[in-house]
Amino acid sequence: MDIINPQILTxxxxxKCTAACENCCFNCSPQYSRLMSISEIKEYISTCKATFPxxxxxxxxxxxxxxxxxxLISAISFCANLGLKTRIVSNGxxxxxxxxxxxxxxxxxxxxxSELNISTGKDHLKYVPLTNIINIIQAADLNDKITGIVVSIxxxxxxxxxxxxxxxxxxxxxxxxxxxxxxxxxPWVNFRKRNIxxxxxxxxxxxxxxxxxxxxxxxNPNGQLLSCCGLACEYTPVLKLGKFTQxxxxxxxxxxxxxxxxxxxxxxxxxxxxxxxxxxxxIECRHDCDYCLELLTKSNNxxxxxxxxxKRAKEIVLKYIIDIKxxxx
Ligand code: SF4
Ligand code: SF4
Numbered sequence: 001m002d003i004i005n006p007q008i009l010t011x012x013x014x015x016k017c018t019a020a021c022e023n024c025c026f027n028c029s030p031q032y033s034r035l036m037s038i039s040e041i042k043e044y045i046s047t048c049k050a051t052f053p054x055x056x057x058x059x060x061x062x063x064x065x066x067x068x069x070x071x072l073i074s075a076i077s078f079c080a081n082l083g084l085k086t087r088i089v090s091n092g093x094x095x096x097x098x099x100x101x102x103x104x105x106x107x108x109x110x111x112x113x114s115e116l117n118i119s120t121g122k123d124h125l126k127y128v129p130l131t132n133i134i135n136i137i138q139a140a141d142l143n144d145k146i147t148g149i150v151v152s153i154x155x156x157x158x159x160x161x162x163x164x165x166x167x168x169x170x171x172x173x174x175x176x177x178x179x180x181x182x183x184x185x186x187p188w189v190n191f192r193k194r195n196i197x198x199x200x201x202x203x204x205x206x207x208x209x210x211x212x213x214x215x216x217x218x219x220n221p222n223g224q225l226l227s228c229c230g231l232a233c234e235y236t237p238v239l240k241l242g243k244f245t246q247x248x249x250x251x252x253x254x255x256x257x258x259x260x261x262x263x264x265x266x267x268x269x270x271x272x273x274x275x276x277x278x279x280x281x282x283i284e285c286r287h288d289c290d291y292c293l294e295l296l297t298k299s300n301n302x303x304x305x306x307x308x309x310x311k312r313a314k315e316i317v318l319k320y321i322i323d324i325k326x327x328x329x
Pocket of ligand 1: 017018019020021023024025026027028029062063064091119124
Protein backbone atom coordinates (compact mmCIF):
# COMPACT_ATOMS: atom_id res chain seq x y z
CA MET A 1 0.00 0.00 0.00
CA ASP A 2 1.31 3.47 -0.94
CA ILE A 3 1.81 5.74 2.03
CA ILE A 4 1.54 9.52 2.32
CA ASN A 5 4.82 11.03 3.41
CA PRO A 6 4.65 13.41 6.37
CA GLN A 7 5.33 17.12 5.67
CA ILE A 8 5.39 18.58 9.17
CA LEU A 9 6.94 17.56 12.46
CA THR A 10 4.92 18.85 15.42
CA UNK A 11 6.53 18.77 18.83
CA UNK A 12 4.04 19.19 21.67
CA UNK A 13 6.90 20.30 23.89
CA UNK A 14 4.97 20.50 27.18
CA UNK A 15 1.48 20.66 28.64
CA LYS A 16 2.71 23.34 31.04
CA CYS A 17 1.24 26.73 30.23
CA THR A 18 1.23 30.22 31.70
CA ALA A 19 -2.55 30.07 31.32
CA ALA A 20 -5.15 27.51 32.36
CA CYS A 21 -7.95 28.16 29.87
CA GLU A 22 -11.25 26.69 30.96
CA ASN A 23 -11.69 24.73 27.75
CA CYS A 24 -8.12 23.84 26.88
CA CYS A 25 -8.39 20.46 25.16
CA PHE A 26 -5.18 19.18 26.82
CA ASN A 27 -5.95 20.62 30.28
CA CYS A 28 -2.73 22.62 30.18
CA SER A 29 -1.84 24.72 33.20
CA PRO A 30 1.09 26.11 35.20
CA GLN A 31 0.87 23.00 37.43
CA TYR A 32 2.11 20.63 34.74
CA SER A 33 5.87 20.13 35.06
CA ARG A 34 7.28 17.99 32.24
CA LEU A 35 9.07 19.79 29.41
CA MET A 36 10.87 18.11 26.51
CA SER A 37 14.61 18.40 27.03
CA ILE A 38 16.85 19.80 24.32
CA SER A 39 18.49 16.40 23.82
CA GLU A 40 15.07 14.77 23.27
CA ILE A 41 14.08 17.56 20.87
CA LYS A 42 17.28 17.20 18.84
CA GLU A 43 16.89 13.45 18.68
CA TYR A 44 13.26 13.77 17.45
CA ILE A 45 14.19 16.33 14.82
CA SER A 46 17.27 14.61 13.44
CA THR A 47 15.63 11.17 13.38
CA CYS A 48 12.43 12.43 11.73
CA LYS A 49 14.36 14.44 9.14
CA ALA A 50 16.63 11.49 8.32
CA THR A 51 13.69 9.05 8.12
CA PHE A 52 11.35 11.36 6.22
CA PRO A 53 13.16 13.88 3.97
CA UNK A 54 9.64 15.06 3.03
CA UNK A 55 9.48 16.97 6.34
CA UNK A 56 10.11 20.67 5.69
CA UNK A 57 8.61 22.40 8.73
CA UNK A 58 8.93 21.88 12.48
CA UNK A 59 6.15 23.29 14.69
CA UNK A 60 6.78 23.88 18.39
CA UNK A 61 3.56 23.89 20.37
CA UNK A 62 2.15 22.93 23.77
CA UNK A 63 1.02 24.05 26.30
CA UNK A 64 3.24 27.08 26.00
CA UNK A 65 6.42 26.21 24.14
CA UNK A 66 8.16 29.47 25.09
CA UNK A 67 8.44 28.06 28.64
CA UNK A 68 11.32 26.00 27.22
CA UNK A 69 13.24 29.29 27.23
CA UNK A 70 16.81 28.87 25.91
CA UNK A 71 16.05 25.31 24.82
CA LEU A 72 13.41 26.62 22.39
CA ILE A 73 15.96 29.00 20.89
CA SER A 74 18.53 26.19 20.57
CA ALA A 75 15.90 23.94 18.96
CA ILE A 76 14.97 26.60 16.39
CA SER A 77 18.63 27.15 15.57
CA PHE A 78 19.15 23.38 15.28
CA CYS A 79 16.31 23.23 12.72
CA ALA A 80 17.73 26.17 10.76
CA ASN A 81 21.07 24.37 10.48
CA LEU A 82 19.24 21.38 9.00
CA GLY A 83 17.42 23.59 6.49
CA LEU A 84 14.05 23.22 8.23
CA LYS A 85 11.52 26.04 8.59
CA THR A 86 10.07 26.62 12.06
CA ARG A 87 6.84 27.91 13.57
CA ILE A 88 5.86 28.43 17.19
CA VAL A 89 2.33 28.34 18.61
CA SER A 90 1.97 30.60 21.65
CA ASN A 91 -0.60 32.44 23.76
CA GLY A 92 1.47 35.64 23.53
CA UNK A 93 2.19 36.03 27.26
CA UNK A 94 5.56 37.53 26.33
CA UNK A 95 4.14 40.51 24.42
CA UNK A 96 3.72 42.82 27.41
CA UNK A 97 5.02 45.85 25.51
CA UNK A 98 5.91 46.56 21.90
CA UNK A 99 9.57 46.62 22.88
CA UNK A 100 9.42 43.26 24.72
CA UNK A 101 7.61 41.70 21.77
CA UNK A 102 10.13 43.13 19.28
CA UNK A 103 13.09 41.88 21.32
CA UNK A 104 11.67 38.39 21.70
CA UNK A 105 10.72 38.09 18.02
CA UNK A 106 14.22 39.31 17.10
CA UNK A 107 15.75 36.60 19.29
CA UNK A 108 13.53 33.96 17.65
CA UNK A 109 14.11 35.12 14.07
CA UNK A 110 17.87 35.63 14.55
CA UNK A 111 17.93 31.92 15.30
CA UNK A 112 15.83 30.96 12.28
CA UNK A 113 12.12 31.27 13.12
CA SER A 114 9.92 32.43 10.24
CA GLU A 115 6.30 31.81 11.32
CA LEU A 116 4.24 32.69 14.38
CA ASN A 117 0.86 31.33 15.44
CA ILE A 118 -0.80 33.17 18.32
CA SER A 119 -4.00 32.02 20.07
CA THR A 120 -6.50 34.27 21.82
CA GLY A 121 -10.21 34.51 22.65
CA LYS A 122 -12.53 34.78 25.65
CA ASP A 123 -10.88 31.98 27.69
CA HIS A 124 -7.35 33.11 26.80
CA LEU A 125 -8.05 36.76 27.65
CA LYS A 126 -8.47 35.86 31.33
CA TYR A 127 -4.72 35.18 31.33
CA VAL A 128 -3.22 37.19 28.45
CA PRO A 129 -4.57 40.66 27.62
CA LEU A 130 -5.41 41.67 24.06
CA THR A 131 -2.78 44.42 24.21
CA ASN A 132 -0.13 41.64 24.21
CA ILE A 133 -1.54 40.28 20.97
CA ILE A 134 -1.64 43.75 19.41
CA ASN A 135 2.01 44.33 20.43
CA ILE A 136 2.99 41.01 18.86
CA ILE A 137 1.17 41.70 15.58
CA GLN A 138 2.90 45.07 15.34
CA ALA A 139 6.31 43.67 16.30
CA ALA A 140 6.01 40.82 13.77
CA ASP A 141 5.03 43.35 11.11
CA LEU A 142 8.25 45.27 11.74
CA ASN A 143 10.42 42.14 11.52
CA ASP A 144 11.25 41.20 7.92
CA LYS A 145 12.28 37.65 8.85
CA ILE A 146 8.72 36.78 9.90
CA THR A 147 7.03 35.54 6.75
CA GLY A 148 3.63 34.82 8.28
CA ILE A 149 1.71 35.40 11.51
CA VAL A 150 -1.64 33.76 12.17
CA VAL A 151 -3.76 34.88 15.10
CA SER A 152 -6.39 32.23 15.90
CA ILE A 153 -9.38 33.51 17.84
CA UNK A 154 -11.82 31.26 19.72
CA UNK A 155 -14.95 31.16 17.57
CA UNK A 156 -17.90 31.64 19.90
CA UNK A 157 -21.13 33.59 20.27
CA UNK A 158 -20.81 34.85 23.83
CA UNK A 159 -18.47 37.82 23.35
CA UNK A 160 -21.36 40.24 24.00
CA UNK A 161 -20.02 42.84 21.61
CA UNK A 162 -16.38 42.39 22.69
CA UNK A 163 -15.21 40.03 19.96
CA UNK A 164 -11.43 40.54 19.64
CA UNK A 165 -11.60 39.74 15.92
CA UNK A 166 -13.03 43.18 15.15
CA UNK A 167 -10.34 45.01 17.12
CA UNK A 168 -7.50 42.88 15.73
CA UNK A 169 -8.69 43.17 12.13
CA UNK A 170 -8.88 46.95 12.51
CA UNK A 171 -5.34 47.03 13.89
CA UNK A 172 -4.19 44.79 11.04
CA UNK A 173 -5.38 47.31 8.44
CA UNK A 174 -2.75 49.75 9.79
CA UNK A 175 0.15 47.33 9.38
CA UNK A 176 2.89 47.94 6.84
CA UNK A 177 2.89 44.33 5.56
CA UNK A 178 -0.78 43.43 5.95
CA UNK A 179 -0.43 40.49 3.57
CA UNK A 180 1.56 38.41 6.07
CA UNK A 181 -0.90 38.77 8.97
CA UNK A 182 -3.94 36.51 9.15
CA UNK A 183 -6.61 37.05 11.80
CA UNK A 184 -8.83 33.97 11.78
CA UNK A 185 -11.53 32.41 13.93
CA UNK A 186 -11.01 28.81 14.88
CA PRO A 187 -13.59 26.41 16.33
CA TRP A 188 -13.58 26.39 20.12
CA VAL A 189 -15.16 23.42 21.84
CA ASN A 190 -16.71 23.68 25.28
CA PHE A 191 -14.70 20.88 26.84
CA ARG A 192 -16.20 21.14 30.31
CA LYS A 193 -19.89 20.96 29.30
CA ARG A 194 -19.86 19.16 25.99
CA ASN A 195 -23.62 19.51 25.46
CA ILE A 196 -23.38 23.30 25.46
CA UNK A 197 -22.26 24.71 22.16
CA UNK A 198 -20.36 27.96 21.82
CA UNK A 199 -21.69 28.69 18.35
CA UNK A 200 -24.98 26.94 17.66
CA UNK A 201 -25.45 28.66 14.31
CA UNK A 202 -22.30 27.32 12.76
CA UNK A 203 -22.31 23.71 13.72
CA UNK A 204 -19.86 22.11 11.35
CA UNK A 205 -21.38 19.39 9.23
CA UNK A 206 -18.14 18.38 7.63
CA UNK A 207 -18.38 15.38 5.42
CA UNK A 208 -14.88 15.34 4.04
CA UNK A 209 -12.04 13.16 5.17
CA UNK A 210 -9.63 14.36 7.83
CA UNK A 211 -6.45 15.35 6.04
CA UNK A 212 -4.64 16.08 9.33
CA UNK A 213 -4.12 12.41 9.83
CA UNK A 214 -1.12 11.30 7.71
CA UNK A 215 0.07 14.90 7.25
CA UNK A 216 2.82 14.82 9.82
CA UNK A 217 4.65 13.31 12.75
CA UNK A 218 3.40 14.40 16.16
CA UNK A 219 5.22 13.77 19.44
CA ASN A 220 3.83 14.64 22.87
CA PRO A 221 5.86 15.70 25.96
CA ASN A 222 6.07 12.06 27.11
CA GLY A 223 7.70 10.95 23.88
CA GLN A 224 4.59 9.24 22.48
CA LEU A 225 3.93 9.33 18.76
CA LEU A 226 0.44 10.56 17.90
CA SER A 227 -1.52 10.13 14.66
CA CYS A 228 -2.57 13.78 14.67
CA CYS A 229 -2.58 16.72 17.04
CA GLY A 230 -6.36 17.18 16.93
CA LEU A 231 -8.54 17.43 20.04
CA ALA A 232 -9.08 13.67 20.32
CA CYS A 233 -5.45 12.58 20.07
CA GLU A 234 -4.79 12.28 23.81
CA TYR A 235 -8.14 10.68 24.66
CA THR A 236 -8.08 7.47 22.65
CA PRO A 237 -5.49 4.73 22.17
CA VAL A 238 -6.56 4.61 18.50
CA LEU A 239 -4.62 7.80 17.79
CA LYS A 240 -1.51 6.81 19.78
CA LEU A 241 1.27 4.98 18.00
CA GLY A 242 3.50 4.12 20.96
CA LYS A 243 6.80 5.41 22.24
CA PHE A 244 9.10 7.23 19.83
CA THR A 245 12.31 5.32 19.17
CA GLN A 246 14.79 5.76 16.34
CA UNK A 247 14.45 2.12 15.33
CA UNK A 248 10.65 1.98 15.29
CA UNK A 249 9.66 5.36 13.82
CA UNK A 250 9.33 4.26 10.19
CA UNK A 251 7.52 1.03 11.10
CA UNK A 252 5.07 2.77 13.44
CA UNK A 253 4.31 5.49 10.90
CA UNK A 254 3.80 2.97 8.08
CA UNK A 255 1.64 0.69 10.26
CA UNK A 256 -1.06 3.37 10.27
CA UNK A 257 -1.72 2.57 6.64
CA UNK A 258 -2.70 -0.98 7.61
CA UNK A 259 -5.31 0.33 10.00
CA UNK A 260 -8.76 0.47 8.38
CA UNK A 261 -10.06 2.98 10.91
CA UNK A 262 -7.29 5.47 10.16
CA UNK A 263 -7.80 5.05 6.41
CA UNK A 264 -11.51 5.62 6.99
CA UNK A 265 -10.87 8.80 9.01
CA UNK A 266 -8.66 9.99 6.16
CA UNK A 267 -11.12 9.22 3.37
CA UNK A 268 -14.48 10.01 5.02
CA UNK A 269 -13.87 11.92 8.27
CA UNK A 270 -15.44 11.24 11.68
CA UNK A 271 -18.90 12.73 11.04
CA UNK A 272 -19.39 10.69 7.91
CA UNK A 273 -18.29 7.55 9.76
CA UNK A 274 -20.69 8.28 12.63
CA UNK A 275 -23.52 8.69 10.15
CA UNK A 276 -22.61 5.45 8.41
CA UNK A 277 -22.47 3.34 11.58
CA UNK A 278 -25.53 4.87 13.26
CA UNK A 279 -29.00 4.67 11.77
CA UNK A 280 -30.21 7.82 13.52
CA UNK A 281 -27.73 10.40 14.51
CA UNK A 282 -28.35 12.65 17.54
CA ILE A 283 -24.83 13.89 17.92
CA GLU A 284 -24.34 17.06 19.87
CA CYS A 285 -20.90 17.97 18.57
CA ARG A 286 -19.86 20.62 16.13
CA HIS A 287 -16.14 20.43 15.39
CA ASP A 288 -14.60 17.67 13.31
CA CYS A 289 -12.33 16.58 16.19
CA ASP A 290 -15.32 16.69 18.55
CA TYR A 291 -17.04 14.16 16.28
CA CYS A 292 -13.84 12.16 16.45
CA LEU A 293 -14.00 12.14 20.26
CA GLU A 294 -17.59 10.92 20.02
CA LEU A 295 -16.60 8.23 17.55
CA LEU A 296 -13.50 6.94 19.33
CA THR A 297 -14.41 7.23 23.01
CA LYS A 298 -18.07 6.09 23.19
CA SER A 299 -18.34 2.34 23.72
CA ASN A 300 -21.43 1.93 21.48
CA ASN A 301 -19.55 3.49 18.55
CA UNK A 302 -16.36 1.52 19.21
CA UNK A 303 -18.38 -1.69 19.22
CA UNK A 304 -19.88 -0.83 15.84
CA UNK A 305 -16.44 0.04 14.45
CA UNK A 306 -15.15 -3.36 15.52
CA UNK A 307 -18.04 -4.99 13.67
CA UNK A 308 -17.44 -3.55 10.21
CA UNK A 309 -17.45 -6.26 7.57
CA UNK A 310 -14.97 -7.18 4.82
CA LYS A 311 -17.02 -5.53 2.12
CA ARG A 312 -16.89 -2.17 3.95
CA ALA A 313 -13.17 -2.60 4.66
CA LYS A 314 -12.45 -3.24 0.96
CA GLU A 315 -14.46 -0.15 -0.03
CA ILE A 316 -12.42 2.00 2.38
CA VAL A 317 -9.10 0.69 1.04
CA LEU A 318 -10.23 1.27 -2.54
CA LYS A 319 -11.35 4.79 -1.73
CA TYR A 320 -7.99 5.50 -0.07
CA ILE A 321 -6.08 4.17 -3.11
CA ILE A 322 -8.13 6.37 -5.46
CA ASP A 323 -7.66 9.37 -3.14
CA ILE A 324 -3.89 9.15 -3.04
CA LYS A 325 -3.60 8.42 -6.77
CA UNK A 326 -5.47 11.71 -7.32
CA UNK A 327 -3.21 13.41 -4.73
CA UNK A 328 -0.05 12.27 -6.49
CA UNK A 329 -1.16 13.38 -9.97
S1 SF4 B 1 -3.14 29.13 26.22
FE1 SF4 B 1 -3.54 27.35 24.90
S2 SF4 B 1 -2.30 25.71 25.79
FE2 SF4 B 1 -2.46 27.34 27.35
S3 SF4 B 1 -4.20 26.73 28.61
FE3 SF4 B 1 -4.95 28.13 27.01
S4 SF4 B 1 -5.65 26.77 25.35
FE4 SF4 B 1 -4.32 25.57 26.70
S1 SF4 C 1 -10.70 14.71 13.26
FE1 SF4 C 1 -9.80 13.10 14.53
S2 SF4 C 1 -8.09 12.32 13.30
FE2 SF4 C 1 -8.65 14.31 12.47
S3 SF4 C 1 -7.34 15.83 13.51
FE3 SF4 C 1 -9.26 15.69 14.68
S4 SF4 C 1 -8.86 14.19 16.26
FE4 SF4 C 1 -7.30 13.93 14.70
